[in-house]
Amino acid sequence: xxxxxxxxxxxxxxxxxxxxxxxxxxxxxxxxxxxxxxxxxxxxxxxxxxxxxxxxxxxxxxxxxxxxxxxxxxxxxxxxxxxxxxxxxxxxxxxxxxxxxxxxxxxxxxxxxxxxxxxxxxxxxxxxxxxxxxxxxxxxxxxxxxxxxxxxxxxxxxxxxxxxxxxxxxxxxxxxxxxxxxxxxxxxxxxxxxxxxxxxxxxxxxxxxxxxxxxxxxxxxxxxxxxxxxxxxxxxxxxxxxxxxxxxxxxxxxxxxxxxxxxxxxxxxxxxxxxxxxxxxxxxxxxxxxxxxxxxxxxxxxxxxxxxxxxxxxxxxxxxxxxxxxxxxxxxxxx
Ligand SMILES: NC(=O)c1ccc[n+]([C@@H]2O[C@H](COP(=O)([O-])OP(=O)(O)OC[C@H]3O[C@@H](n4cnc5c(N)ncnc54)[C@H](O)[C@@H]3O)[C@@H](O)[C@H]2O)c1
Numbered sequence: 001x002x003x004x005x006x007x008x009x010x011x012x013x014x015x016x017x018x019x020x021x022x023x024x025x026x027x028x029x030x031x032x033x034x035x036x037x038x039x040x041x042x043x044x045x046x047x048x049x050x051x052x053x054x055x056x057x058x059x060x061x062x063x064x065x066x067x068x069x070x071x072x073x074x075x076x077x078x079x080x081x082x083x084x085x086x087x088x089x090x091x092x093x094x095x096x097x098x099x100x101x102x103x104x105x106x107x108x109x110x111x112x113x114x115x116x117x118x119x120x121x122x123x124x125x126x127x128x129x130x131x132x133x134x135x136x137x138x139x140x141x142x143x144x145x146x147x148x149x150x151x152x153x154x155x156x157x158x159x160x161x162x163x164x165x166x167x168x169x170x171x172x173x174x175x176x177x178x179x180x181x182x183x184x185x186x187x188x189x190x191x192x193x194x195x196x197x198x199x200x201x202x203x204x205x206x207x208x209x210x211x212x213x214x215x216x217x218x219x220x221x222x223x224x225x226x227x228x229x230x231x232x233x234x235x236x237x238x239x240x241x242x243x244x245x246x247x248x249x250x251x252x253x254x255x256x257x258x259x260x261x262x263x264x265x266x267x268x269x270x271x272x273x274x275x276x277x278x279x280x281x282x283x284x285x286x287x288x289x290x291x292x293x294x295x296x297x298x299x300x301x302x303x304x305x306x307x308x309x310x311x312x313x314x315x316x317x318x319x320x321x322x323x324x325x326x327x328x329x330x331x332x333x334x335x
Contacts, residue, residue: 001146003143003144003145003146004085004123004124004125004144004146004147004202004205004206005021005122005146005147005202006103006124006146006147006149006198006199006202007019007146007147007148007149008150008195009148009149009150011150012043012044012111012148012150013043013045013209014223014282015148015150016044016148017045017155018083019146019148023082024083024143024282026080027049027077027078027080027081028047028048028049028081028082028084028254028321029049029050029072029075029077029081029083029084030049030050030083030084031051031053031068031083031084031085031087031091031095031098032051032052032053032087032091033054033055033056033059033090033091034052034054034055034335035055035087035088036086036087036088037052038051039153039156039320040087040111040113040156040310042155043152046132049085051071051072053067053068053091053094055090056238057090057233057238057241058084058233058238059090059131059132059170060090060094060129060133061130062131064094064129065097068094068095068097072098072102077102077106078103079103081106081107082106082107082108082109083095083099083107083108084108084109084111085094085099085109085110085111085122087112087114087117087154088112088113088114088116088117088121088161089112089114089116089117089120089121089122089231089241090313091113092110092112092117092122092127092144093116093121093126093127093128093139094128094129095108095127096108096110096125096126096127096128096142097128097129097138099127099142101140105142107145108142108145108334109144109145109146109148110122110123110148111150112149112153112223113153114157114161115154115157115161115164115166115169115190115194115219116161116164116165116196116242118149118151118165118194119165119169119172119193119197119198119201120165120197120198120201120218122144122149123147123198123205124142124143124201124202124205124215125141125143125209126139126141126211127139127140127141130203133230133233133234133295134230135230136208139182140163141210141211142285143209147198148240149194149198149258151190151191151194154190160240160243163242163243163277163278163280164240164278165242166242166277166278167221167227167242167243167245167277167278168197168242168245169184169193169197170184170246170249170270170273170277170278171218171220171241171245171249172197172200172201173197173314174220174249174253174270174311174315174317175218175220175309175311175315176204176217176218176315176316176317177200177315178314178316179315180193180196180197180200181273181314181324184273185273204218213319214319216310216319217317218309218321219308219309219319220249220308220309220310220311220317221245221246221248221249221252223245223248223252223295223306223307223308224243224247224252224283224291224295225242225244225245225247225248225249226248226294227291227294227295227297228247228248228283228291229241229245230294230297231290231291231294232244242278243280244277246274246278246280247282247283248259248281249270249274250271250274251288252308252310253267253270253271253274253311254267254282254326254331254332254335255260255310255332256310256311258313259321259323261310261312261313261321262312262313262314263313266311270311270314282335283332287331288332288333289329292325295325295328296325304325305322305323305324305325306322306323306328307320307321307322307325308321
């Protein structure tokens with residue numbers, strides 16, 4: 001199996017054991033957080049080497065990264081070891097960052113346990129941590145050996161986390177796959193939705209691993225969403241990543257409409273789908289004002305303008321749409 005590919009499993013323990021046998025892997029180090037230790041680790045045979053990190057975005061930072069590296073050294077991890085990132089996007093981001101930088105990179109594999117990680121975060125090789133509350137400011141592009149997806153983990157996932165994952169599915173549908181968007185609106189079962197979303201993400205990523213052009217489509221909702229997520233972290237009221245993206249997508253859909261990239265029917269279709277499936281409201285006037293300074297910090301910006309990936313109708317999009325901050329505020333405050 002080529003690096004970075006997805007394996008859909010109905011028995012994660014057997015699939016993982018078969019993989020290790022086939023690849024001759026003897027030395028496994030699991031990275032999980034306190035919740036996936038409790039709910040997900042129990043589905044496997046006993047692992048000897050386990051690094052447990054605290055949960056939550058607030059811990060996707062350089063201190064936790066340092067803690068992981070110290071433990072890798074303590075466990076004598078080396079080029080023949082395999083790191084298994086068992087968890088949501090926080091674990092795959094930080095575990096991938098540790099795996100891709102420790103000794104200039106050792107093998108790692110992702111077993112996503114949240115819906116968001118199954119359809120998005122675990123796929124495509126972006127790893128990293130936040131720095132001084134700026135999202136994903138330190139990171140690498142490094143593909144995992146494989147992504148092993150088994151929906152069994154969703155049984156213990158809180159409802160809010162499911163909604164967070166649905167937001168990223170909607171993102172992929174709106175910006176890149178009309179069939180997926182349609183499926184999200186017609187009650188298609190979750191396994192099929194996971195498959196459609198994960199496959200779409202992987203196909204886009206494979207064509208543009210280093211995020212130079214097409215992959216940037218997947219940033220739809222993220223310019224405003226990341227700013228809002230950082231703002232909420234700053235005021236000590238963290239919001240789940242996907243739910244911040246849901247709010248970001250609603251705002252960015254309004255910007256696309258104001259720029260004549262979608263019509264009124266598409267505007268309503270997209271905003272209603274996001275509001276209904278994620279139970280999020282649009283940003284308040286206070287929120288819009290609060291995120292302005294953070295928008296300027298976005299990694300995608302060039303010069304003074306803010307860069308967006310916006311829908312062009314439903315199922316396709318345009319990257320690098322530069323909009324002036326004043327214009328953004330005018331559109332959003334008048335919506
Ligand atoms: N690298 C990428 O391409 C990419 C893409 C999208 C998002 N992300 C990142 O992913 C992160 C968000 O990921 P997330 O939403 O998975 O968050 P998360 O990893 O924080 O998981 C959410 C919560 O669910 C718990 N949990 C995980 N699996 C569980 C299970 N099966 N049962 C019970 N509880 C469980 C976790 O402990 C945590 O409390 C953000 O940091 C975001 O920036 C990265």
